[in-house]
Amino acid sequence: MARRPIIAGNWKMNNNKAAAKELMEGIVNGVKSLDADLMPEVVVAPTFTALWQVQDCIKNEPKIALAAQNVNPNESGAYTGEVSLDMLADFDVKFVIIGHSERRQMFNESDEFINEKAKAILAKGLIPIICCGETLEQREQGVTDAHLASQITKAFEGISASDAAKSVIAYEPIWAIGTGKSCDAVEANRTIGEIRKVIAKLYSADVADKIRILYGGSVKPSTIVEQMAQSEIDGGLIGGASLKADSFVELIKGAMPVSV
Numbered sequence: 001m002a003r004r005p006i007i008a009g010n011w012k013m014n015n016n017k018a019a020a021k022e023l024m025e026g027i028v029n030g031v032k033s034l035d036a037d038l039m040p041e042v043v044v045a046p047t048f049t050a051l052w053q054v055q056d057c058i059k060n061e062p063k064i065a066l067a068a069q070n071v072n073p074n075e076s077g078a079y080t081g082e083v084s085l086d087m088l089a090d091f092d093v094k095f096v097i098i099g100h101s102e103r104r105q106m107f108n109e110s111d112e113f114i115n116e117k118a119k120a121i122l123a124k125g126l127i128p129i130i131c132c133g134e135t136l137e138q139r140e141q142g143v144t145d146a147h148l149a150s151q152i153t154k155a156f157e158g159i160s161a162s163d164a165a166k167s168v169i170a171y172e173p174i175w176a177i178g179t180g181k182s183c184d185a186v187e188a189n190r191t192i193g194e195i196r197k198v199i200a201k202l203y204s205a206d207v208a209d210k211i212r213i214l215y216g217g218s219v220k221p222s223t224i225v226e227q228m229a230q231s232e233i234d235g236g237l238i239g240g241a242s243l244k245a246d247s248f249v250e251l252i253k254g255a256m257p258v259s260v
């Protein structure tokens, strides 16, 4: 069965309540006329403080799903500044982004912590979007595939095959994030194919065939069609280009089978 593509907007630390409202109204308006059966799964990940606002904007728009940008895997307690899964359950959050390179690099998040988050998210019936990616140095040293295999193997430790099959992976080469320089689509496809092989080895060909693997890193309306034409790429995790309604809607259209 064909994997349903995903177009996910990671707003990062952008958009207060008013800006979130304006952006969401533009996106909701832009998807109104699109055929739901042909659309990718559309996901929006605002900051925690804008979750209510975004949820309110999409309450009558089932074509758009809500995601959180992070979660703490502990149930509750003395974790100043953190947000639990129980708190996310106050919202219609379906996905949670974890393992983003910005959190790995700036907040020292380890593979083990990301694995804890993945298990906690799945235990609550939500879907983790597990990010992985290499630095420019690693790519130049030729260790990209080994690095990604290690990140993926550690992220999926102790996760069942059925939970793995419903999870989402986002391959985001760090050198392509926010740089305007997207990874060449053919090379992104090859790399994602390697990630799929890791999943096949950890689980089975069936799980590898089901799991959706996105590409992220300077995805733009001008790159999406070529990216979506690749057999291994199941969609995009998008930063900058998800912050404008016009470009995000263009990305959604670019992930549809016929030009609309």
Ligand code: 13P
Residues within 6 Å of the ligand: 010, 100, 172, 176, 177, 178, 179, 180, 216, 217, 218, 219, 237, 238, 239, 240, 241
């Ligand atoms: P950009 O699309 O801004 O490069 O960001 C990608 C990203 O990090 C999405 O999580």
